[in-house]
Amino acid sequence: MRTRHAGATVLAALTALTLAACGGGDVGGGADDDTASDGGGGGGGDSITIGIKFDQPGLGYQDGDTYTGFDVDVATYVADKLGYSADQIDWVESPSAQRETMLQTGQADMIFATYSITDERKETVAFAGPYFVAGQDLLVAEDNTDITGPEALEGKNLCSVTGSTSAQRIKDEYSEGVELVERPGYAECVTALVAGQVDAVTTDDIILAGLAAQPSNKGKVKVVGAPFSTERYGVGLSQDNDMCEDVNSAIEEMIEDGSWEEAVTTNTDGTGYTPNSSENPPTVDACA
Template identity: 70%
Template sequence: MRRTRITGAIALAATAALALAACSDDSGSGDTGGDTGGEAEGGDSVTIGIKYDQPGLGFMDGDTPTGFDVEVAKYVAGELGYSEDQIEWMESPSAQRETLLSTGQVDMIFATYSITDERREQVSFAGPYFVAGQDLLVAADNTDITGPDTLDGKNLCSVTGSTSAQRIKDEYSEGVNLLEQPGYAECVTALTSGQVDAVTTDDIILAGLGALPENAGQVKVVGNTFSEELYGVGIPQDSDQCEAINEAITKMVDDGAWQEALDAATEGTGYTPNADLNPPEYEPCDM
C-alpha cells in the first residue's frame, strides 16, 4: 500500500481546526484527550507505555524514564495537550502490549513496537516514527556467526512476545535453538555467560545494550540487518488520535527535535541509523 513521506506530507491537509478536533475527542481509554493549548481536555493525565529495559530507547533510570522512545512520547503528548507532569509511565513488556491497549490500561505505547498486520488485528498504530533493522548480538571474539543463516545448531535468545527469533527459525536457520527471556538484559547475561551464542532484536536496541559499561568489550553487533522494523505508536482500535499523533511526529521531524533526540540516544554506541529510511514514511491512518 502506498505510504507518504512524513516530512511535510500532511501539512497541506492539516489545519488548526482539524488538529484541535482530532486532539480533543479521544475515545481510547476514556481518560485521554486535549487541545493544543497545553491544557489536557477530558482527563488529568495520559498513560503511556514504554520499555524499562532498553538503554537509549526506553529505560527507567530510578524514577526517570530516558531514551528516544521516551522523548518522542513526551513530544507527542505535549502536542496533544499534556505536560510532562501529566504523563503516567507504565512498563510495557513485548508480550503484554496488545493486552495493555485493548484493556485500556494505557492510552498509547512507544516501546519499539513494530507495525505488523498480525498486531493490527488487535490494536491500531500511528506513525511509524523510526525504522530499525533486525540484527544479531554476539560475543566480541565470535567470527562464526555473520548473519541469520549461520545459526543452525546455535542457541539464540530473544524476549518473550517478540517475533524476531521465530522469524530466523522460519526463514533462515531451521536448526537454531530458541531461548526466551523476559527482558533483553537477561538475554545479554545469557550471552556473556555462554548460555546462548547470539541475541536477536533490532539493531538500535542491540547497540544500546552493547554500549552499557558492564557489556562494553564483551559483545558486538554483527552489522548485517535483514528486516525493516517500523516502530509505530500503539493505540487502541477505537482511538481517533492517529492523525493527531502523525501530525505531532511530523512537527517533531520538521523542527529538528526528532534528530536531536535520536542523536542523544545513539551517541557513543557506534550505531548509525539507515539514512535512506529515517526519518520514516508514515502509514496512512485509514489502512
C-alpha cells in the first residue's frame, strides 16, 4: 500500500522540475508518471488492496464488477477514513485457507473476510477490531427436526469450508463421531446439503442467514437458531503494519455515527436474523 501523501509529494516535485525545464509549458503525466498505481486507482495513483470473500451473500459477495455485503461496507468505510475512495480499492478474493499467507506476502493490505480473531492466528498476523461478533450455528434442510444443536451431529456428515475452524470445533467439543466434509466455499456446502450429501453446514450465524436468504435456497434450508460460540470478526493486518490504530478509530466512528447499524440492517434484511445485542456493537480491542 502506498500512501497518498507520498504520491502527492513525488508528483509535486516532478511538476516543479518539468515547469523549470520547459518554461511553464504543459506537464506530461498519465501512464508514464511514477506515481501511477498498478491497480488503476485514482488520487495520484494510490490504491489499497482489501481481501474479502467473494461467495458469502450479505457479507462479501462478487457479482461481476460489483461487491456487496456487510464486510464490504465496513471495509469501504474504513478505507475512506484512511484516505481511499471506493474507486481506489482493489478487491481480492481471500479464501479462508489463504488469509494468513496473503497478509504475510503482501497480497492484501487488509482483510475483511469473516476473519475470527484467535490466539493461534495472532501468532502470524495482527488484528484490528473486532467490528462484529457472530455466533456459530448450523444450517440444515427445511424439514429436518432431528438436528437441534451441535450435540445432535454424532454420525452425521457436517460440511464447512477448507481452512475454517468451525467444523473441527464441533468434533472436538460436541460430537466426536461427526464426519467432517470440506468444500472450497459455503455455496458448495449448501449445494451438498440440498442434494442430501451432507446433513448440516456450519459456520457463523450471519453467514448462514445470508445463504438461506438466497432465492435458490429459500424454502429448502433453515438456520437452527441456537448459536453456540462467539466469533469476533477482526480486520486482518500484517504483523508489521502501521494502520491498526487508524483502523480501530474508523470502526469506532462507524459505530458512533450510525453507519454500522445501517450496514447490518441493510445486509440482513428479510432473513429474520438479529445480531446478539449483548455483543453488538462490539467493543474494539486495543492494538497489541
